[in-house]
Amino acid sequence: MDDIYKSFSGVHALSGASFSLKPGEVHALLGENGAGKSTLMKILGGDVQRDSGSVLINGVDPGALTPRKAQDIGIALTHQEISLCSDLSVAQNIFLGREPKKYGLLDNRKAVALATEILEGMNLDIDPNSLVRDLKLSRQQMVEIAKALSKDAKCIILDEPTSALATKEIDELFKMIQTLKGQGRGIAYISHRLEELSYIADRVTILRDGKHIETRNYSEFTLNEIISLMVGREITEKYPHVDAPLGDTVLEAINLNAGRLVRNISFKARAGEIVGIAGLVGAGRTELTRAIFGADKKQTGEIKVNGAIASVKSPVDAKQKGIVLVPEDRKRDGLCTKLSIRQNASLPNLDLLGKLGIVVKAREKKLANDTKDALMIKASSIEDDASSLSGGNQQKLVVGKWLARDSKAMIFDEPTRGIDVGAKVEIYNIMNRLKLQGIGIIFVSSEMQEILGMSDRIIVMCDGRITGELSRQEATQEKILDLATQFESKAI
């Protein structure tokens, strides 16, 4: 793959990315969040079409790649999420869509025999008749790979295969990778866990901002070199950081535990402060914000608002206590897209718009118009559907609907994802305005520069734990990435 370009609605995901894979090697593809690793591999797997650049397979241009065609020429892409039918057996999954047949009927015996052959070739002890549902996560992943092998894949792409695995399972996966390598197959390996690389990687390619930065043998790198190449991006954009007088602690989390990705989290946010939460994708940042807001269940731990313990069991509680959340996925969690701008703007505030549950229409319209004007939401009327707004304006509406309330702490989860530069600056300005009003702000972002540019203090998470805290002065990209990759479990 050479000089690949790809942009999604104006945003460049790849601009000059290159990658090559030889038979019998494990080639690790590294880069920060959003560096374009997954996009590049999806182009190879046919899931995404490139804008320009060349792809050669065994020296031949395969033409336009579709998932089907990529499979036919021996490329297998396993996704971060497992996509198997959990109520079918292992053998049934491996041959899904290409079931062996006899006289036009399913030949189950042959399917099981073929599946056994493949699994034995992988040195795996899995019964092809067992249901996928009954297998451990790592085993399910292996079945995905077995599925790829059944199509005789020469090139196997593993996108963060270890992110959900326990140490023992990782061990099993690595053994299998060695087996596949020995069979002369090439393996492209995406991972954030740099310490894993020493066990499997032969070569390493680093991407940054969609560009190819460096390709070398793994042995020629030091870990620090890899990190600095990953982040070595210059901060060019200006962020409108403002200083506000620090007030008392408005929100405090004490020993919060919620699921696998929120483990023993304690931190404080003060009035007039932006607390950045940095970390890699899957570090548990979104889970933390949802647990604080009551959207997900907390196992243990407490939330304090203005120093008093607040029982937050649901978003209804959170809203009453003055905690609000601008969620990461605005289409799924933020907006009722079938409803109008007016109806979305007033939805959390209906209790403020009249008595006895009756909504006074005039007040509702005023609220919606005020929101639209204050945030400069571009729409011809407040009666337009929320779905008709552009991404940036939708995001402003999701933020704006909370501004009528007297909040103590506001949590922004990736508020600038997928919106244009102008809208980003407007979101930063809103955050600054709220900060000056004495609201405590928690700011989750995967963009290093943004989090460095806007935060007064940065908390770094890895694997559901807080691995460090940096002040605005001491924070650098290298320090954040170092803290963000401090995984507990070292693979063997």
Next chain:
Amino acid sequence: MGKFLSRLLRSKSSGQVAIMAGFLVAMVVAFQMLNPKFLGERNIPILLRQISPFIIAGIGQSYVLLTGNIDLSIGSVIGMSCMASATLMSVKGIDPLLASILAIALSLIVGLANGLLVSSCKLPPFIATLGTMTIARGIAQLVNNGKNTGPITKPLSATDAAQIEAFAQKAQKFASFFYYGKFGPLYYSLFIAIGIWAVFDFILSNTATGRHIYAVGSNAEAARMSGVNVEATVIKAYVISSFCAGIIGLIQCAQSGQGSMNAGTSYELYAVAASVIGGISTLGGQGILIGTVIGASIWAALANGLSLAKVPLALQNIIVGIIVIISVLSDVVIRRRHD
């Protein structure tokens, strides 16, 4: 009225509603040409009385559909309310007013159960209300030991003629209020339906509860993240649906003057048809109640007009089915263009 019209014209569902209103007018004209008795002095009040229970059932179902769910128990709750009120009157000699209140209360319990099963226990609404549908029908059969009741005007508990006479008068009043009585040229049932529409249309368009119903149907997760109590909202919709069904049960009890175990059969589907013809989206979040009123009118007027025109019953069924499909199709096409 001007406000109402402007809201109607602004609403996204108005396209479908306008088309269906036009269709209703065209249908009425056609039936009138086929049989001049259709808009005769005698048929109009009867026609409007026939429409009333469809409007009421449709409004209840519309509430549930707007939250993105469905209520299959409506028909059985009608039967249960009909049998419960009739049994209380004809066997126990309980005052019709009290009997009505008890029958409605029983109906509300089913609505509450539906709401809890769907929102708190997270059962698929189709299955949950299929279950309560069967249970409610079972209760309808159980209350009078597996038999239809005798006439509500002659309670079995009454011992002497004076007592019977006094109760019969009360029961007559009940029958008159819900079915036989007229205000001017029109039957009371129509006014009951209009009253229910007015109240529930107000709730839907002017209260927080109404807005929550649209929000939950549009995107339940976003509603929850905005601090809406999604469970309570779904429960309210189901309780309102059962309330409407309970009222229809009383109307049917008044109509036949006795309790019938099969009362209300298939009403849940008529109610879906009325809602969908009137532009309520089965996916939730979209539609207005005036559409349901028009949909119910089309449904009932078809039945009335086709039988006046002496169309065989089998053909009537086929025509009605085709109209349901066409109306949903037009709705889908309109929305696709809107998006």
